[in-house]
Amino acid sequence: DQIANTAAKVRYMSGGQLQAPVVIRSPGGVAHQLGAQHSARMEKVFMGIAGLRVVTPSNPRQAYGLLKSAVRCNDPVFINEHEYMYNLRGEVPDEEYFHPLEGSEVAREGRDVTLFGYNISVHWCLKAAERLAAEHGIDCEVVDLYALSPLDREGIARSVAKTHRAVIVEEAEAPCGVGAEVMAILNEECFYELDAPPVRVSARNVPIPYNRTLERAAIPDPDEVVAAVLRLLGR
Known part of the structure; x- marks a missing residue:
């Protein structure tokens, strides 16, 4: 409150x-x-x-x-x-650095389909993009939606205007989620740029189980992202 x-x-x-x-x-x-x-x-x-x-x-x-x-x-x-x-390692600037609180980042350039993700799902998207390129010749763009409120409407539309296809990947459940909001933006901002309906990859709409096998079954992974892209492209 x-x-x-x-x-x-x-x-x-x-x-x-x-x-x-x-x-x-x-x-x-x-x-x-x-x-x-x-x-x-x-x-x-x-x-x-x-x-x-x-x-x-x-x-x-x-x-x-x-x-x-x-x-x-x-x-x-x-x-x-x-x-x-929390255990992820990576480079940080030596000098003082301020990251914009609004916007998005293109984590990987591509031309065939845009994969939208945030926090951990960005890494799933990047892994899926490497597999799709190596195994199927599909060139994916990965957009990191690090700012969720406000979402980067211009960045979302700009990427889809280039690739004409979109897959939104989130670890959370689909209802009322980030993916739903991104799909609304696609419908409002760049509907006529789309060559196929956007696809969401998200968690099952259930409480997350404690059992490790069931926990893994409840959330997406790079394999599910790859499968979604192949379905989207009719492969």
Whole structure:
């Protein structure tokens, strides 16, 4: 309630006289057998709160730069951090670095289909893209939607205008999720650029099981992304 009903609204309700420059770091996502209560993907809940910025890094550089930018922002910023990625290693700038709180990044250039992902699903998309290129000659573009609120409408439309096909990959369940919002943007912004209906790859709409085999069955993986692209292209 303090996040959604106070921090996110106080600047609007005070006519700009008050601000809530607060940063909320929140772990989430499916790690190793944490069970249903500790495997929640809450990003889609918070991205629907007007007045709250939501970002979710996919690599150490983003995590470093987004946190520094969030601390200096006068808006409340919710940073969704995937638990499985806390041990991820990567390069960060030696100099002071601030990552934009709005936008998206092209993690891999391509021409045949765009794979949209965020946090851990960016890595699934990159693995799937390498396999599709090596085994099927399909050139995938991977777009990292690190800013979930606001989403980068222009970046989403720009990529699909180039590839004319889209697959949205998320670890969360499909209903009311990031994929649903991206599909709405595609429908509103670049419907006539699409050569085929967009496809979502997402978790089963069930509480995440504790059992390791069932846990793996409940969430997507690179194999599922590859299969979705092949279906989209009629292969």
